[in-house]
Amino acid sequence: MNEEHTDFYDELLPWFNYKVTEFSKEGYDNIEAKELYICFKNHVWKHSVPSYYYQRVFDIMNFTVNQFFDFKTLEAQIYQVSSLDEINFEEFL
Template sequence: MTNKLKWREAFLLRHSLKRKLKEFHRAGYLNVVETEMWDYLIEKKWKSSSDKTITEYKNDIKNIVINDFFDYQQLKAQVKNVDSFDFGDIQDLL
């Protein structure tokens, strides 16, 4: 969760992140959780960014677009390693 952020920065940004999650939930996306949002921010939004101020981080959180978040989730699902797939459980699908 805090790969690039210090614990203090993550603490200060948590309120903004929770506000954005509430926005997603109001839009009907109830399954989005905080850890997914952190992953999106760290792995996509802030991947190549240099040191930012707390205000810049908060603005990034505030400006998350639902479509961009789900595009990232879809890409992440497509490149997910499926080596651990258990073909023994396929009977449930039949």
């Protein structure tokens, strides 16, 4: 996994972990910091990573669980899951 990290992963890891804790308190215990990082890398900041640290933190703090599930839905469509039987919905409960 280290090879796919850019320099902002390590510096923002505490904020991703904070968001994981927040989502866990909302009842979503299976979301991990790695997944959030991938979501930000491939979706939120796909075209450009904010220049300043505070802007990145602001984006993370304003990120909602609905936005995360929008990303997961888009990801499932891109990878063309052939059947709903292949998705483990228990992970999201």
